[in-house]
Amino acid sequence: MNLIKLQIVELLNRHQKITAVADELGLKQPTVTFHMKSLEKEMGVSLFESRGGKVILREPGKALLHYAVKINALAAESRRIVQEFGALERGQLRIGASYVPATYLLPQIIHPFSLQHPGVSISIVVQTSPVTREMLINHEIDLGIMLTEPFEHPALVKGLIGEDQLVAIFSPDHPLAAADELRLDLLQQSRLVLHSGESSTRQLSDRWMNDIGLQPHQYIELDSAEAIKRSVMLGGYVAFLSKMAVEEEVRQHRLQMRALPGLNQRRYLYYAYNKERHYSGLIHRFAAGLTDNN
Structure with missing residues (x-):
């Protein structure tokens, strides 16, 4: 089995057209077809199926695809490494x-x-x-x-x-700014901006709020740290973000941050x-x- 056959398997799964595979590899269509038939003969099983003008992988072809992707990636990587060497x-x-x-x-x-x-x-x-x-x-x-x-x-x-570490951030004129440590009673009364989706920041902040019994009554969700920071700088909101993400704004006194008491998980x-x-x-x-x- 040569690499060109494995490349054909991967590209057929992607394009489902022999013409597209031939164009990407710089081959003629009959050459691609020859390699497909040769591979099926070599494996002793039918790998490809024509359906509705497309070529799709049969189950044995899908099994081969798993290894073809890895082998193709390793082959491309080896070429790059040799070119970089020295x-x-x-x-x-x-x-x-x-x-x-x-x-x-x-x-x-x-x-x-x-x-x-x-x-x-x-x-x-x-x-x-x-x-x-x-x-x-x-x-x-x-x-x-x-x-x-x-x-x-x-x-x-x-x-x-x-x-x-995950920190709480708020504007310098927020009531929380008057204390050196995060006051949970004031936090409970604050409007929150939470990271949306399945981000690790949201998962960690949710676990911390659950651990301390904080139940946000009013909050909005945003999927961008920059959008969250801008919302907080407008005043009124509190958010939980990575310390690394807010250090510049804290240095410029546009935001203040406090450690989250009782947070045991480190990143x-x-x-x-x-x-x-x-x-x-x-x-x-x-x-x-x-x-x-x-």
């Missing part, structure tokens, strides 16, 4: 990051790195921490940067960048890579910039 002047670095580090950490790391290595192209995919971990496991990215609770995975190697900023991936000079140099910055 030099940092060119190459590609694919980074996955959760929202907070992507917004408040990576820009200040990428800027000097790009100046030092102008021939290196960097792409960043912003996802939740669980999705970023899955992308690392599947070799879809080279490096993951996540703000998350402690985790372990046998396929991943992780390094600690720093620690972060940490990690970088991680797949242990099966060659730890190239590009990854090493970029990861060094992450730890040097903190």
Whole structure:
């Protein structure tokens, strides 16, 4: 079995058209068909089915697809690593990051790195921490940067960048600003802005509110940390966000923040890579910039 056959399996699942597969691979349609028949003969089972003008994978084809995706990713990665080997002047670095580090950490790391290595192209995919971990496991990215609770995975190697905590934020003229510690009686009376969706910030803040018996009576939901901060700065609202996400506004006295009493869960900023991936000079140099910055 050669790689071109596995690429055809993956692309047929994506496009369901032999013409599209042929165009993407730079092959003629009869050549693609020949490889499909050759693969079925090699496997001794029917892998493809024509239906309604489309070519779809049969169940054995779907089983093969699982491995084809991984093998194709590893093959592409091996080509890139060989091209990078021994030099940092060119190459590609694919980074996955959760929202907070992507917004408040990576820009200040990428800027000097790009100046030092102008021939290196960097792409960043912003996802939740669980999705970023899955992308690392599947070799879809080279490096993951996540703000998350402690985790372990046998396929991943992780390094600690720093620690972060969830804090309450409010405007300087909010009644909570008069006390050095967060007054829960005033918080109970406050209007809240909560992070919407399944974000780790929302999950952690919900657990903390449940632990202390806080039942918000009036709140709005927003799915953007920047939108949450702007709403809080208008006055009246209280929100729970990552300390890293609000430090600039606190320094500028546009927001105030307080620790959440009784919060036992800690979040940490990690970088991680797949242990099966060659730890190239590009990854090493970029990861060094992450730890040097903190």
